[in-house]
Amino acid sequence: MKIIIKNKSDVPIYEQIEEQIKTQILEGKTEENEQLPSIRQLARDLKISAITTTRVYNDLAEEGYIISVTGKGFFVAPRNNDLLRERMLCEMEEAMEKVIVTGRNAGLSDKEIIGALKKFMEE
Incomplete structure (x- = not known):
């Protein structure tokens, strides 16, 4: 999963990440049922706080883009x-x-x- 953060943007980092993940899901670049990086892994990869990635995943799950499977992680929700x-x-x-x-x-x-x-x- 490719995510680019623009530190000089007026858009908060969590919103930048959410929008990029949503776009990848909607454009089919991230497949249905594909496992996403763990919260900690995504935070490490992007060099940001795990609190930020937690917010991103929680927001995306609430909006129906991804689902959480206890003990396994987050996955792209079935295409709606x-x-x-x-x-x-x-x-x-x-x-x-x-x-x-x-x-x-x-x-x-x-x-x-x-x-x-x-x-x-x-x-």
Whole structure:
């Protein structure tokens, strides 16, 4: 599992790690039922506190991305198509919001923004 921490980022380290693990799971780079590094191993690999990795794993388990198996560790949860769809819908909405704000800042009307989106979809 490849995780890159940007120390100069405004995003807290635990959020950076969570997002990267979520992305790897959703993109299929980390397989269903694959065992994740232990909390201590991940902390060692990333040179961060085990408290931080514990928070990451707990948050991911609470959101349904991973599961904890007592005495064995953490594993990627079975693929949940509803979760995947919801996540992608959320990402699409965020991207569309940026497009709309950028278009309006450029002085485009809603009709022009919609036209540009339709043209982009046709390509």
